[in-house]
Amino acid sequence: MADTTTTERAIDRSHMQVSDEVAIQITAMNKWYGTFHVLRDINMTVNRGERIVICGPSGSGKSTLIRCINRLEEHQAGRIVVDGTELTSDLKNIDKVRSEVGMVFQHFNLFPHLTILENCTLAPIWVRKTPKKEANETAMHYLEKVKIPEQANKYPGQLSGGQQQRVAIARSLCMKPRIMLFDEPTSALDPEMIKEVLDTMIELAEEGMTMLCVTHEMGFAQAVANRVIFMDQGQIVEQNEPKEFFNNPQSDRTKLFLSQILGH
Amino acid sequence: MAMITDVPKDSFRLSMLIYDTRYRSLTIQVLVFFLVMAGAAWLVDNAYRNLGALGKDFNFSFLNNRAGYDIPQRLVEYTNDSTHGRALLIGLLNTLLVAVLGCAAATVLGTFVGVLRLSKNWLVGRLMTVFVEVMRNVPLLLWILLIYTVLIEAMPAPNAYKPGPDGVAAWQMQFFHSVAITNRYTAIPDPLFSRSLGDIDIVIFKIGIDFLLIVAVLVGSFFANRALLANAGKVQEATGDRPVTWWKSLLIWFGPIAAVLIALGFHVEYPTLQGFNFTGGLNVSNSFVALWLALTLYTSAYIAEAVRAGILAISKGQSEAAFALGLRPGRTMNLVVLPQAMRVIVPPLISQYLNLTKNSSLAIAVGYLDLRGTLGGITLNQTGRELECVLLMMLIYLAISLTISGVMNIYNSTVKLKER
């Protein structure tokens, strides 16, 4: 149904097992910007190995939600527990969570004054205290994985948008995270570059990475997600398995949103 | 073949000079060249005839004549028996002194104000905004004159610091009894060396060996510290753990210099009132204090804006990405934000240094004898050589400016971000 850019090849689901172990547990979480209630009573459990796609109209709070998970945003009520660590104002906990959770941004946010390789080794060297040689090797490994090892000594400004976003993914992976957050990773890209980024993300899913992904790429959701969450007005409106979600949406808001985004 | 080479070769016509793109730019350039040369010739011819009519010639030999006037503030030896050339040198050094001290103070104050203006503290942010706007929107000359007038009108004569019959002085010395601001000068503590090594003559003037030694030690410390950091970097590359360096850095910076200062018998002599005047300390003229303070305040407002703009230019996404990778705020500042912000801050910062140096010529308002005061002031009036003095003065200022902007260009080309 959706014009899918991603399902040209068979997806290997052998590693995509969902375990019973809880990776992220969010309970009764609320957030306000001033007096504006952005996130309302969010309850959500993510198991290890789950791939969750979050969608919704702009301003629905989906980006804010995943930014709360590594505390780029503070929540004001409720609990967020990531990998057994509760996010509070305690800096130690925040450090621990951030080094376990990787994040990919809409606008890549590569460091323009560092080479691709330096972008990838900065955090392993300064946070993980990895020797430089080892960090370089890890970085090259992941750069090969995202298929741009030959660009390692260039600067971000010399790369295309799709290449930059793949570097951003590799940069996160170099920290060997257990959970990956994607904040609209393809919205700032030209159409012909979306596919290369999505392919990288699919590969990651195939290896069993726990992923939370804010995206409007419904093809990607159908291909790899095992749950789709629809948000509107700061709350979770509907969630379901992709097949059910797309073929048999229950809420009127979901139906409206899907009809707009799929253009039917 | 013949078809191609046989393009009709039109004969040269005069109108082609204007309408043919091949000749047009040449025509214009030749025209411009002749106009400029004619203009220059006209000016030189006029100057020649005017000088002739006044019975003057154009030469710089007056620089070897006796100057015959005193310069109160001099960094190297000078008497009124010295030449005009020497007076020029004293003036130039005075210009450079106020410029260097002004740049240093303005950078510190400006960075401070710029950072505070960005702080989350609403009150302090507003206060700094008011400071910046008030400084920038009022002429520099007003600040110079105001500070100078306050110093000479509102400050007491030196003997006001003398205890009266009741044992209490009308005025107390400022800054923990180390500085006395009077209506004639500001007395500050004088750094002295009891085991001084004397002076060394370097062709045009003498310079203290103590001073050279201190500079040498500081330069040495700088390189030693760099070696220390480079070594720490190497260890980090090899093992992943960065050795703790801050106390070693402190030791490298402060150890040798402290040893040298002690060896030279460094001590500070505080100004004390002897009769009607302060002695013992350094008496800095009010004109210098007013000029320096005004230049510092005025320029610091511009530097604050440059610093603020530089930090704001780094998008929030950069620090967020660093946070998401697990970097602490301090590291994020050092490794991600500052290296990028410096590229934005340094060019306007250097052009503010340039402005400050040029603005120091406002010394004329308070009678501080800088380059303009000596060469473009007293020397010009005494010798009557307006043409030579003003031209020479312009050339010197131009040389200073070009040096500063040359440094800026080198910096810009080394830090330029690589884009495709």
Place this chain on the structure above:
Amino acid sequence: MSGMHADSAAFVRDSMLPQKAPPVTEAGAVKWVRENLFSGWFNTTLTILGILAIYWIFSHAWPWFRHGVWVAETIQDCRRIVTERWGEGATGACWAVLRERWTQFVFGFYPNDLYWRPVLAFALLFVAIAPVLFNGLPRKMLWFTLAFPFIAVFLLWGGSVWSILSIIAVFGVAWLAYSVLTPVNGALGIAGAVVLALAYWVFLSGAVADQLQSIIPLGLEPVRSDKFGGFVLSIVIGVACITLSLPFGIVLALGRQSDMFLVKYLSVCFIEFIRGVPLITLLFTASLLLNYFLPPGTNFDIILRVIIMVTLFASAYIAEVIRGGLAALPRGQYEAANALGLDYGLAQRFIILPQALKISIPGIVSSFIGLFKDTTLVVFVGLLDPLKGITDAVRASTDWKGIYWEPYIFVGFLFFLMCFGMSRYSMYLERKLKTDHR
């Protein structure tokens, strides 16, 4: 139900949650004060220091302001009144000096009964720049803008109306020559216009004006340049220089962007030379050297000489601003203009310059602010600027000897109002331009 959906795969919300107010500690004034003033010990220290600084300034300045005396003849009078009213040792401002002498700060030594002339010129200035600033006004007003410089000169300096008209006639001659000769040959048209206009100006205009004046004497009482002073002088120099420096700046900027080696490097040298020397040295050139470089016996007005040098100074800075605007234009604009078959002149006039100038407006305004502040430096070539020239003149009289805060505050306040106003205007323009581009 809301507890349940977390674990079950499928969940549908049947009623949307309403907006809720944030917890008390997270909202309103309490939160604002805590976040903006007292978050952490460092922030709290800053706040306390800030409050202390404000208190210190106010505790010193406020009594002085409150005790201010508005009616007094001399500074001794002022001090006596303050002591009488507020007791021994009280300090108070002596605003009476402004009441007595404000006309000097504004008009310098311009004759009292002629104050209406600079005031009228100032008012007409706004009429003249209105069509430039606001697109909504009729285009015909631009003719007034063109005529304004002549009207202003006539109003300010006075003299025979014929000499002004005779100068306007120079442009008339140029236009006539251009329109007659251009059909014959374009280059001849331009050359003819320049040569004939110059010839008319040098050889005829003075004689014509004198002749007409002797037949029909018409004019205003002349005012010599040394009578000018105060803000009138600052504004005259500021407005004249910025207006004149704009065209020069554009030419220099285009020259610097040019492909022609000679033109480019001449422009670069000129710009770098002017920007490398302090304005004071250029003013000295105006007062001391200009006579050396002009034909023997030439001697013209000091204000005009200052305007020439300050214009050269400002045009170098304007050129750099406009160069920035030209560089900010996308390459495609040049290519599109070329592709439409426009030649260099037409492309610059209709495509490139309008856009580049629009981008440069904020920079031009801040150059103007700098220039306006720099007009105070004319005091060093003997003109009476409001800051030092007039203040020194006031302080030199026995009545007001020893007064300093009040005149400096007054002049500084006026400068602040004008410069701050202009900088806000340029920020407003910048914001407007940003939205225009989206």
